[in-house]
Amino acid sequence: MEKKEKTPIKLKPLNFLGLLVAGTINAIGVCLFLAPLNIYDGGLSGTSVLVGKFTPPFLPMSVFLIVLNFPFYIIGHKKIAKEFLICSLFAIGVYSLAAFLINSVIFSDFFANNPATSPIVGTDTVLGALFGGLLSGIGSGLVMRFGGALDGVEVMALMFHKRLSITVGTFVMMYNAVLFITAGVITSILLGLSWAGPLYSLVAYFIGLKTIDFIVEGLDKGKAALIITENADTLASALSEEFKRGITLIDAKGFYSGTDKEVLYVVVNRFELPKLKEIVGKLDETAFVSIMEVSEILGASKMYRKR
Numbered sequence: 001m002e003k004k005e006k007t008p009i010k011l012k013p014l015n016f017l018g019l020l021v022a023g024t025i026n027a028i029g030v031c032l033f034l035a036p037l038n039i040y041d042g043g044l045s046g047t048s049v050l051v052g053k054f055t056p057p058f059l060p061m062s063v064f065l066i067v068l069n070f071p072f073y074i075i076g077h078k079k080i081a082k083e084f085l086i087c088s089l090f091a092i093g094v095y096s097l098a099a100f101l102i103n104s105v106i107f108s109d110f111f112a113n114n115p116a117t118s119p120i121v122g123t124d125t126v127l128g129a130l131f132g133g134l135l136s137g138i139g140s141g142l143v144m145r146f147g148g149a150l151d152g153v154e155v156m157a158l159m160f161h162k163r164l165s166i167t168v169g170t171f172v173m174m175y176n177a178v179l180f181i182t183a184g185v186i187t188s189i190l191l192g193l194s195w196a197g198p199l200y201s202l203v204a205y206f207i208g209l210k211t212i213d214f215i216v217e218g219l220d221k222g223k224a225a226l227i228i229t230e231n232a233d234t235l236a237s238a239l240s241e242e243f244k245r246g247i248t249l250i251d252a253k254g255f256y257s258g259t260d261k262e263v264l265y266v267v268v269n270r271f272e273l274p275k276l277k278e279i280v281g282k283l284d285e286t287a288f289v290s291i292m293e294v295s296e297i298l299g300a301s302k303m304y305r306k307r
Contacts, residue, residue: 011083011147018146019087023094026139026150031102033132034204035061036111036118037125038197040183041136042176042205043151044068045095050183053191062100065092072152072159079158087148095139095150116193125200133204137211144216176205222294224267225276228252229287232262238279239266267294 030041030049040046048068052061069092077085103111110119121127143150157171164171184198229235236247243266250263268276273291280287 011086015087015146016090018142019091019148020094022139022142022146023091023150024098024139025142026136027095027098027102029132029135029139031099032107032120033118033128033135034201036116037121037123037128037132037200038116038183038187038193039125039129039132039204040180040198040201041132042179042201042208043153043172044072045136045151046176046179046183046201050179050186053187057104060100060103062096062103065096065099069152072155076155076159080155083147084149087143087146088150088152089148091143091146091148091150092152125196129200129204130207133207134211136204137208138215140208141212141215144212180205222267223270223273224265224292224294225273226290226292227264227266227280227287228261228289229264229280229284230259230261231284231287232264235280235283235287236264238283239264239276242275242279243268243272 026045030045033039034041035049035052040049045065048061048064051064051068052059055064070089073080073085073089073092080088107119110117117123118128121131140150149155153172153175154168157168157175160171166174180198180201183201184195187193187197188195227235232249236249240247245266248265250265252261252263253259254261266276277289280289
């Protein structure tokens, strides 16, 4: 599953412990909830599930997780940091090993005797998509938090997006759209299965994306407020007193009115946003306020978290 660039980090034992847990969680979500019900994870993980349905038992999906992912990381290593490469390959290795143990060792008898059935939710595709997407998102998000990525399709996107003149996010979305459609066509023709699984794959995919956002950014996601006002000093003093942080003042001028104004720039978290609106509304009813999401905060601006 797709998502954000992270700053290179120093490798520590805690990172590998986190990646171990993350890869295992992802394997549980895919192998116990999604794959048994013909629901597909996004990216090369979902491709591995699809290919694994048509190969002999000695070539399970866990093999294709390695075969499909590793080459893109090795070929594209010049475009990514060394720490990111090591963390990603380790996480994919854990994911592959955990998938093998679940499918071929721990639950091998169950899957042999209960085709198209999840050991946890039975044949309920709704629950399979919900919890499979949630666990897959948790696993992928934790891998990002600990310095890697769990799917080589993002590296593939970095390699081809300039040649195709599309963004990395667009490439990933296009890849997954093609994957889900292909899975529906192939499994319906060759296996006689309905399109329910591939369609529920979209549900699982979007749940996974939202979960990744939550894991990577947390509840304390920043909100940047641009406040255009003629009472800058009063507002800045009140906001600084309330939130205990610095505020940037930018000189500005109204295009139509020709009036000198000032723009206040301040970053708050989502819980502080209602209070900011209340203060601005009370002290300057004519102020123009624009609210934007902040995906990452670096340097001195981290002070916005302090109380």
